[in-house]
Amino acid sequence: MLSRWIHSLHHILHRPSQVFFLAAVMTFLFLIFDGSLWKFWNLQRSQEQMQVRMEDLEEQAKKLEFKIHQAKNLTYIERQATDQFDYVREGDLIFVFSE
Numbered sequence: 468m469l470s471r472w473i474h475s476l477h478h479i480l481h482r483p484s485q486v487f488f489l490a491a492v493m494t495f496l497f498l499i500f501d502g503s504l505w506k507f508w509n510l511q512r513s514q515e516q517m518q519v520r521m522e523d524l525e526e527q528a529k530k531l532e533f534k535i536h537q538a539k540n541l542t543y544i545e546r547q548a549t550d551q552f553d554y555v556r557e558g559d560l561i562f563v564f565s566e
Contacts, residue, residue, distance in 0.1 A: 479485050498504040537543045548554040
């Protein structure tokens with residue numbers, strides 16, 4: 468039985484294509500059972516998610532920079548005070564509607 472197995476192994480080792488195929492299968496199985504392939508796939512997916520998140524944050528930062536730039540403009544501040552808090556300047560005409 469053992470000699471038969473050794474003879475079979477000797478036969479396989481003298482064929483480079485079979486050795487390559489056997490090595491490739493063993494490497495693939497090792498990577499799967501070791502978890503390295505799974506970890507690599509998860510890391511790649513995480514990288515893609517982080518890239519999308521980073522792009523979103525960059526867009527949000529641009530919007531905030533624009534708001535900061537606008538907040539330095541006195542006309543914008545007056546408009547926001549008027550729109551959000553119903554402030555008026557002295558001399559403005561105010562309409563009051565009764566319901």
